[in-house]
Amino acid sequence: MYKVAVIPGDGTGPEVVAEGLKVLKSLGRKIGFEYETETYDFGGERTMRTGEVLPDSAVEELRQFDAIYLGAIGHPDVKPGILEKGILLRLRFELDQYINLRPVKLYPGVDTPLKDKGPEDIDFVVVRENTEGLYTGSGGFLKKGNPDEVAIQTSINTRKGVERCLRYAFEYCRKRDREKSLTLCGKTNVLTFAFDLWERAFHEIGAMDYPDIHREYAHVDATCMWMVKNPEWFDVIVTDNMFGDIITDLGAMIQGGMGIAAGGNINPDPGGVSMFEPIGGSAPKYTGKGVINPMAAISAVQMMLEYLGETRASAILEKAIVEVVRIRLKSMSAGKMGYSTSEVGDLVVEALERV
C-alpha cells in the first residue's frame, strides 16, 4: 500500500492533478496495486488566507509518505519568490531531493519546433542537481536601496553534493543502457572554481567507477546550441541547479512544450521521499478554463510509478500516453488539443484498457 501526498497547488495545478489521479486510479484497478492519498492545500490561496506559507509540521508529515505528487506553485497575487522558495524549494531542500530528473523525449506524432528532427533524435535525460548552486539563498544586500547598493548571490558547490549528483547520473546512464554517454554541462571557461570542482569530480569518478560510460563535456551555451542543432548527440546530461533549470525549459520546448514535460525531484537514498510534477508552472491565465494539457501531469504519475517500483504500470501508462498523443491530440498546447483537460484524462483511461 503506497502512501501518496498530493499537493494540487496553484492555478491550473488542481485541474491537471485531478487527471493524473484519475489515471492512477484506473491503473491501480487494472494492475492491482494499492495506494492511499492525502491532499494538502499548500499554495497561494492558503498563504493569503492564513499568512503561513508552509507549516513546519508539514515537512515532518510529508516525510512519512512514499511519494509526493505536486501540481504547480505560483500565484499572481503573491510576490514572486515567496511561494516558490517557501514551498517548492523548501520541500526540495528539506527532503533532500538532490536530483531533478527531467526526461526530454519526443513522442511520435508530437510537433517539435526543430526542423527535420523526430522521435529518434530527441530522447535524452537531464540530471539536474537540485539542492545547491545558486538556489541555496546564500548572499545578501549591502546598502539596499542606495545608489551604491551591492547584491551578492553565491553559487554553493560542495564536493559531497556534486559527487552524489554525478554518481546518480553515471548510474542512471548505465541503467538506461543507450549510448552510455554522459555529458557534463558547465562553464569551465568562466566559472573556474565551481565547474573546476564539477569537472575534476566528473573525470575522477568516471575513470574510477564507470569506465563503461563515455564522458563528454559541453559548456552551457554550447549545450543550448547542440540541443537545437543536434539533440541526437545527447544520452544523459548532468549539470548544476541553475543551468539545469534553464536547459530543461529548452528541453521541454523541443519535446513538444510544457503540456507534455514532467520531472521528478528525487531523493534516491533509502527512506528518501521524492516528488513528481509537471514542470510547466501554474499558468494563471488558463486557470479554471479546462483547456490546459494534463499530459505532463499524467507523465509525472508515470515517473512516480516507475520510481515506486511499479515498472509494469509505468510501462503500460507510457504506452497509453504515446497512443493518445499520437492519434488523438491535435496539439500539446493549451486550448489547441481538440479536447478539454478532463477529456484528455478520459482518453488516457480509455487507452489503458487497450494497451
Ligand code: IPM
Ligand atoms: C522549475 C521551476 C522552479 C525552479 C521555480 C518555480 C522555483 O522553474 O521547477 O524548474 O527554478 O526550479
Ligand code: MN
Ligand atoms: Mn524552471
